[in-house]
Amino acid sequence: MNISLNNRSESFEQDVLTISEILRLxxxxxxxxxxxxxxxxxxxxxxxxxxxxxxxDVQIIHMISGG
Amino acid sequence: MNFQQIKDKLKNKKVGIAGCGGLGSNCAVALARVGVGHLVLADFDVVEESNLNRQYYFQQQIGLKKVEALKENIRLINPDVKVEAHDIFLEAASIVALFKDCDVIVEAFDKAEMKLMMIETICEKLPEKPLVVGLGMAGWGDNESIHCRNADHLFICGDEVKEISEDLPPLAPRVGIVAHMQANTVLEILLKNA
Incomplete structure (x- = not known):
């Protein structure tokens, strides 16, 4: 499948993935x-x-301390 | 659009600033300089000497509440700006109560868990509200990694990588770049449909 991950196109072999699986991959x-x-x-x-x-369209936004 | 036209459009706008540290103080001052009419400031902290390496405060303000010190600094720059100063530790309910009437909200916390709470609260309670967050600005140099990107009503400014630590402190230049990038994004949103 082709998805948009954090505003960039990304391809995976699998047709369906959970968020946990994407985080691992x-x-x-x-x-x-x-x-x-x-x-x-x-x-x-x-x-x-x-x-x-x-x-x-998937967004995985890391929370980073600092400000 | 000339500056007078820009000021005319901005004078009826209201922007919320959640946190008045390195991001919030510099972002608020930039928005005040260009004439955003109404700023809602919220922070629970007092000015400390260690803040002066990046935050928009002065030596003689050490010990003062940040929201009161920032309100005064904004008055000295642009007395036409209406500033609401809230000395408060923000939580979900108070975020909604204080910022629900704002045209745009700026997330300017330092801790990751506060940033998470802020983004989740706005996504759930005020999903249509533009939220401009700062993520990743520790250290120095590395200008080209700092960027801005947009996901629905969420606008992310920063390098999205560098977390503060003992050896990677937050410093005026990079924190200021991200704070001004947030202010620039706020202006873009406010002037788009103005």
Whole structure:
């Protein structure tokens, strides 16, 4: 499938992936993140069930201290 | 648009600033200089000497509440700006109450968990409200990694990588770049449909 991840196009062999699987494949290990699929907020307790499919717009935004 | 036309459009706009540290103080001053009519400031902290390496305060303001010190600094720059200063530790309910009437909200916290709380609160309670966040600005140099990107009503400014630590402190130049990038994004939003 082809998705948009953080405003960039990204291809995966799989047709469906959960957020947890994408985090593992992309080596995203940050403790705190904001995740959105097609603009909808996905909270941490739903990472293992929320599914991403071809054409989806996914945002995985790392929360970084500093300001 | 000339500066008078810009000022005329901005004078009826209201911008919320959540946090008045390195990001918030510099962003608020930039918005005041160009004439945003109404600023809503919120922070619980007092000015400390260690803040002066990046935050828009002065030696003689050490010990003052940040929101009161920033309100005074803005008055000295542009007395036409109406400043609401809230000395408060922000939580979900107070974020909604203080900022629901703002045209744009600026996230200017320092801690990652506060940034997360802010973004989730706005996404859930005020989903149509433009929110401009600062993510990643520690250290020095590396200008080209700093960027701005947009996801629906969320605007992200920073390098999205560099977290503050003992050996990678927040310093005036990079924090100021991101604060001004946030202010620039606010202007873009305010002037787009003005």
């Amino acid at each position: 992309k080596n995203f290990t940050f403790k705190m993140m904001v995740v959105k699929i097609n603009g909808k907020l996905i909270k941490k307790d739903r990472y293992t069930e929320a599914e991403v499919r071809d054409g989806d």
